[in-house]
Amino acid sequence: MLTRIDHIGIACRDLDATAEFYRATYGFEVFHTEVNEEQGVREAMLMVNETSDGGATFLQLLEPTREDSPVGKWLAKNGEGVHHIAFGTPDVEGDSAEIRSKGVRVLDAEPRHGTMDSRIAFLHPKDCHGVLTELVESAGAARAAA
Ligand code: CMX
Ligand code: CO
Numbered sequence: 001m002l003t004r005i006d007h008i009g010i011a012c013r014d015l016d017a018t019a020e021f022y023r024a025t026y027g028f029e030v031f032h033t034e035v036n037e038e039q040g041v042r043e044a045m046l047m048v049n050e051t052s053d054g055g056a057t058f059l060q061l062l063e064p065t066r067e068d069s070p071v072g073k074w075l076a077k078n079g080e081g082v083h084h085i086a087f088g089t090p091d092v093e094g095d096s097a098e099i100r101s102k103g104v105r106v107l108d109a110e111p112r113h114g115t116m117d118s119r120i121a122f123l124h125p126k127d128c129h130g131v132l133t134e135l136v137e138s139a140g141a142a143r144a145a146a
Pocket of ligand 1: 084
């Protein structure tokens with residue numbers, strides 16, 4: 001069961017400058033930074049609020065580490081902007097299977113490594129009315145609460 005908006009993924013060209021925009025404009029501080037070579041991104045997580053399932057909602061700023069990565073290709077085509085949304089779940093495998101059974105392509109046959117040791121799976125945007133959608137099982141409180 002999906003229990004929160006885990007994050008909104010925002011593609012940017014300069015992670016540090018974009019993080020500074022969010023700090024100076026809204027007061028959102030960087031909570032965590034990480035490089036995920038498998039996904040081809042350098043990322044910063046900015047916490048916006050905690051959620052009733054024991055998790056939290058973040059903005060995820062994404063700078064590509066290589067041009068041929070999903071975010072690199074997307075930036076070249078679209079420029080900076082909202083790249084994906086992510087829903088939190090205590091059971092990424094179970095929700096992936098259920099959503100796949102409804103005819104939505106799950107891009108990851110097995111969950112992959114996500115930020116802060118989460119486990120993630122992506123749904124094809126063409127099956128989700130144009131929205132690239134990610135499922136996130138976080139490593140912390142939300143999974144323990146399952
Ligand atoms: N949102 C909505 N639509 C998107 C999209 C996005 N982010 N990315 C691609 N599309 C659309 C394109 O516009 C295109 O549509 P048209 O055919 O109508 O032009 C179609 O999907 C195919 O796009 P493409 O540019 O040819 O790209 P690919 O098919 O090679 O890849 C996708 C698209 C979704 C399969 C790929 O981006 C992917 O596997 N994404 C999942 C992984 C990811 O995004 N990782 C980065 C984030 C990591 C994290 O959050 O931790
Ligand atoms: Co994401």
